[in-house]
Amino acid sequence: MNYHEIIRVSWKSIASNKSRSLLTMLGVIIGVAAVIVMISVSAGTEATIAESIQGLGSNLVFIRSAMTRGGPGQPNQGGLKFDDVAAIRSSIDGINGVTVEQQSSETVKYGNVTLESITIVGSTPDYADVRDLEIDTGRMFNDQEQDRASKVVVLGASIAQELFGNADPIGETITVGTTKLAVIGVMKEKGLVSGTDFDELIYTPISVVFKKFTPSMFARFMGDSVRMIYVSVKDEANMDDVIGQIELLLAKRHNVTLDSADFTIETQDDIIATRASTTASFRTLLAWVAGVSLVVGGIGIMNIMLVSVTERTREIGLRQAIGATPKDIQIQFLSEAMMLSLMGGLLGVLVGVGGSILFGQLSGMRTVIMAYSIFISFGSAAVVGIFFGYFPANKAAQLDPIIALRHD
């Protein structure tokens, strides 16, 4: 028998029992589809995380304060100070900008519109650059306004829309808490990044926040401490080199050693890697679960092939009598099992790809169909077919033609 004939004979046998063949394939179909969907969902989640971290700004280094709490009535010791921002900006090479933020929540009023619990971000003029924000109309506050704590504000896109509708907000004055602030600019839409809707924020110089919006108790304990400093590193600069410079500078300024530093430095890649390793192990787990269902599918094929060998014992005997060698019989049944699993695999890929897309649309979760998941699952289906087809095929090949011919 040549390959063409083997395939034709197998196809005929599968096609002659369509519903059973389809049910047999179902296990493999579900297994393959599950692998693809699982991987696409976790890859989608991973991509979303990576994107949201990238969305924080380009090439960011995060410096976090690590304060030691003071005793009762004592200010906390160490940590980042607002002055560190200026120091980094002036003495570190290879950076685009340094920014810092201090937030507060206030009621915002304009005319008869009142918005409750709006987050005010107190920051520095390069905040927009560092965090990848763009000005739509007007301008960002400048260093002078920062130094003088000028009462100016830049609005997030949604806030501007809510307060002013389609009117031009530039030059208007809004009331934030009890303080009147002049609107000098409106941000372009940025949307939700890492859980923060940048369009729902308003931005003022950090000096304004320190002066006007920091509760007095808090101010007394914290002084001009800041929680986090963002440094945007130039694309061409060496990230490790910049981090090294910052570490040395801050250690010197805070008078600490690097071993007992009162700050930690992280890059976006670090954060992405941490998150990715979590999702990767999750994904591995999912893939194993899906893989188990593939094996179950394979056992289903073996089961049906064994039934088929028993049912077709006479046919096997006849084929042997007219000259089929044990090898011929083995190959025929093996190719049937393989064809079942490959067809199941193919249908599984279709169901998996379709299912991923559908799942993405219905659940709102992002799904990314990974090419490797298709190869892996389809390949596993083929291996499953050979592995689980082997035993029934061998059983068929070992049948004694005399007994097989007498079988009824």
Added chain:
Amino acid sequence: MSEDLIPIIETINLSKIYGSEDDDTRVAALDGVSVKIMPGEFVAIMGPSGSGKSTLMNILACLDRPTDGQYILHGEDVSNLTRTELAIIRNQRLGFVFQSFNLLPRMTALENVMLPMMYQRENRLPEHQREEKAAAALEMVGLGHRLHHLPKQLSGGQEQRVAIARALVNDPLLILADEPTGNLDSRSSKEIMELLRSLNERGRTIVMVTHEPTIGHSTKRIVQIRDGKIEFDRLNGRIDLSDEQRFEYSHLADPEESPAEETEKPQPVEAAARVEAAEANQAEPQKKTVKKRRSK
């Protein structure tokens, strides 16, 4: 001509023993069977059930191997071949006709007949030539108009014709038929026997197992098996032989010396059973005669 003188089948002391030597249930299904079948013969292997005739048939059909003794198929000792080698021999040299036809139910008559060609290892024909050859074989058995019928759309007799066409299609050395009329009514049986006889007349060597005396008696030679041994092996006296055929059968008993009732005129079918009974009674002396003649 010298090619023709090689026996198609020659067995020497063929034995088939089931069970191991120290086993009480040890059974000798065949016990020293020696038989020689020349080209162009039409032989019936007969015997009661359990006589060992099926075991002999299976060995002759290369489906089974003897425990002891030799089976020489057209000059080639096939007694100790592997399963794969036997499969190739079956494909190239043998054609099978079964009691229950054994057609594959989902294949048309034509596809069933093409099946043995699919397993050919040498001289493989392209698809369309196989179809032509299969169609010609079906034509030969009188089913040229039923090529694309499924087995279930055919009568029993027609099914057996398809099976015979399948047995012929690889142009075998020998056709082995196991109770070919066992599942057929008497009219179809007669037709099938006539078909086999006409194939034999055209030079096919046919060996047939049957327990039906009427069927057995329409062959030229009867090998009667009992308890794993040849009870008698003689020409069927009711068949007229040409001189040439006499030559072919020269290794057997001389028909002239056969007992009187065997040279009787061909009898009506109903009477055959009585003849069979008579023959069975006389089995013992005949066996001796055959043995003596053979040993010469």
